[in-house]
Amino acid sequence: MKNIAETAYLVAMYRALESERVDALFKDPLARILAGGKGEMLVEVIGEKEKITNAIAIRTYVIDHLILQLVNSKNIDTVINLAAGLDTRPYRLPFCASLCWIEVDLPEIIAYKEQALQDEQPLCFLERVQLDITNVALRKTFFSEINLATRQALVITEGLLSYLHETQEPIPLMPDCSNLFFGKRLDVLVMAGRFEGLSDLEWKLFEDIFPKQASKRGKGMPHAPYRYVLNSLLYILITGCRWCDLPRGDIWASKSSSHRWLKRWRSDGTFEYIQGRVLAIANEKGLINWDFGAVDGSFSPAQWEEVKKLRMEGKGKVFLSIHLPKVVECPWLIALPQPMATRENK
Incomplete structure (x- = not known):
């Protein structure tokens, strides 16, 4: 355009x-x-x-x-x-x-x-x-x-x-x-x-969660700094861009490195810990209204296909079904980005 x-x-x-x-x-x-x-x-x-x-x-x-x-x-x-x-x-x-x-x-x-x-x-x-x-x-x-x-x-x-x-x-x-x-x-x-990357003050909210120095994977270059990895994952979350459109530069991790750490942090609970900390800070400052919220289904392609199929079958109005005990009105709420589709998990 x-x-x-x-x-x-x-x-x-x-x-x-x-x-x-x-x-x-x-x-x-x-x-x-x-x-x-x-x-x-x-x-x-x-x-x-x-x-x-x-x-x-x-x-x-x-x-x-x-x-x-x-x-x-x-x-x-x-x-x-x-x-x-x-x-x-x-x-x-x-x-x-x-x-x-x-x-x-x-x-x-x-x-x-x-x-x-x-x-x-x-x-x-x-x-x-x-x-x-x-x-x-x-x-x-x-x-x-x-x-x-x-x-x-x-x-x-x-x-x-x-x-x-x-x-x-x-x-x-x-x-x-x-x-x-x-x-x-x-x-x-x-x-x-x-999103232009975490400021020094914002990074201090999460810095203690990660080890002081990223460990090496055997031989070769060390991992990208955790701050850069988190920058890249938050960029995807905030802008909704594709993995291949991640920015390159001094404050960003590569696509492959970001994806690798995403899978690890989702598996070991790191992301859930970050989310809990952010929500606790936001709640303490009165930034959360627990009576409202929004759910974004754009990271659910499998469910989208099901919605499309049901609509074609004439089922009428069909919505993505995501159930929450409470819904949130808060810009700090973190929804986890999804790993790239591969032949194994597509």
Whole structure:
């Protein structure tokens, strides 16, 4: 794709394809209008139409329910959708008319969307803001302005950070939001983003778990430092990238080394120990709400095949079945990445 804007047309087209199914998880009658011919063309160019449509449908369905649950249970009066793209939630979700929904995106996307939907009526108060969210000064000014008019806010960004250029610094959206909404309740729903490696302070949370020096495997070079291995595994977890797309450089371990340690740490309980420590710290600081949570099934290809098979057999709405005694609303929650598929375990 030539630019970020094309992603908006692509996702809208996937929502349109899902909406046209008899057993659709949701109905978005405006999606095809927004996607237009450009969205249809991009879907054909990308390929794997059914697989990606299923993934986008599940993601949209889960986020829809999280938003409704938060808005209804937390008395949220303002929703800020950063990098909103061609999202249509203000038109299709059952919001009360008093809710203020603010969409923020690049001028070309906002202008196109306003023209395409000029005859449509949203179910809540809707405001659109033309803003380059990567501009720190403009972003802080924007947050400062809306901070004056809101009591309880929900900020949403679906994958914004992952589309930044590799040379750009990560956008500190969470600190910006927390600082500017100081004294108010702020819920932030963030999808996969960027990861630049553990800071020295973050590494100190885990350093004592590992031996001081990585042992050698007989002859040859020593293992990569454990910090680099953990960096690589967290990169896969946070960005959702493929193993072959792991970054290379001074702070990263190789694909083969990372995969080898992943299997060992899953087997000996190291990952579970790391997760327990992170959850304990987050719980102590009040960062976990044990009444909410999200489950990502993107690491379950076998289950996806079963869902696909059942749908083809006309079983209606089929979901990945993952049972949790409690569900978690916490950015620290670690879900383990899966080993690469091999001929033995495929």
